Amino acid sequence: MEDHIWLRPLEKDDVPFMHKLYNKKEIMDFWFTEAHFPKDRITTGFEERKEPGKHRLFVICKDETSIGLTGLYDIEPVHRNTEFGIMIDPVHQGNGHAGEVTKMMVDYAFRTLNLHKVHLIVATENEKAVHIYKKIGFEIEGEMKEHYFINGEYRDAYMMAILKHSYENRVSE
Numbered sequence: 001m002e003d004h005i006w007l008r009p010l011e012k013d014d015v016p017f018m019h020k021l022y023n024k025k026e027i028m029d030f031w032f033t034e035a036h037f038p039k040d041r042i043t044t045g046f047e048e049r050k051e052p053g054k055h056r057l058f059v060i061c062k063d064e065t066s067i068g069l070t071g072l073y074d075i076e077p078v079h080r081n082t083e084f085g086i087m088i089d090p091v092h093q094g095n096g097h098a099g100e101v102t103k104m105m106v107d108y109a110f111r112t113l114n115l116h117k118v119h120l121i122v123a124t125e126n127e128k129a130v131h132i133y134k135k136i137g138f139e140i141e142g143e144m145k146e147h148y149f150i151n152g153e154y155r156d157a158y159m160m161a162i163l164k165h166s167y168e169n170r171v172s173e
Contacts, residue, residue, distance in 0.1 A: 005100050007070065010046070010057035017059070017066050018042050020089075027087050030126055032148040032157075053077065056108070060088065060101050067092040070101050072109055072118070080116035082109060099132045106136060110164045119161035123148070130158065137170045138162045 010018075019039050021027055028035035049055045054075055060068035068088035075082045084105055088097055109115045122129050124143065138160040146154035 006061050007058040029150045084118050084120045116164050121157050124156040133160050
């Protein structure tokens with residue numbers, strides 16, 4: 001059977017899956033936070049993010065299995081921009097899913113929500129992610145020196161973004 005990647009809205013029933021991912025150090029290091037998330041904190045965060053229009057949160061599914069989370073955060077209706085985030089369970093990484101989901105989310109941001117800009121922050125050492133984002137059309141807008149502290153060291157991060165007109169030009173080529 002061929003892998004089929006699709007997105008579905010994040011539901012309260014997904015809190016156990018979120019708890020699993022949010023407590024994996026190898027994921028949370030790249031989200032610039034400690035992997036220490038009690039279920040009640042995740043449930044509270046889920047409830048707070050249900051505010052209509054502010055966020056779009058999805059579960060990444062491969063066939064019927066939940067393999068990750070993705071979202072558009074802090075959607076700005078006036079400036080028409082948003083921050084993109086993605087996390088894939090390490091057992092499902094390395095299969096091209098991150099690139100596929102990133103394209104889906106950028107397309108959704110521009111073609112459905114009519115946003116102007118999608119931005120993100122990525123660790124400079126996360127070379128695979130930087131490569132994926134560049135391939136889709138994200139550009140480095142700046143480098144944030146010693147932006148986060150992981151494993152006893154300060155690390156650098158890139159601010160990357162893609163604009164709607166740049167994306168549409170790439171798609172039409």
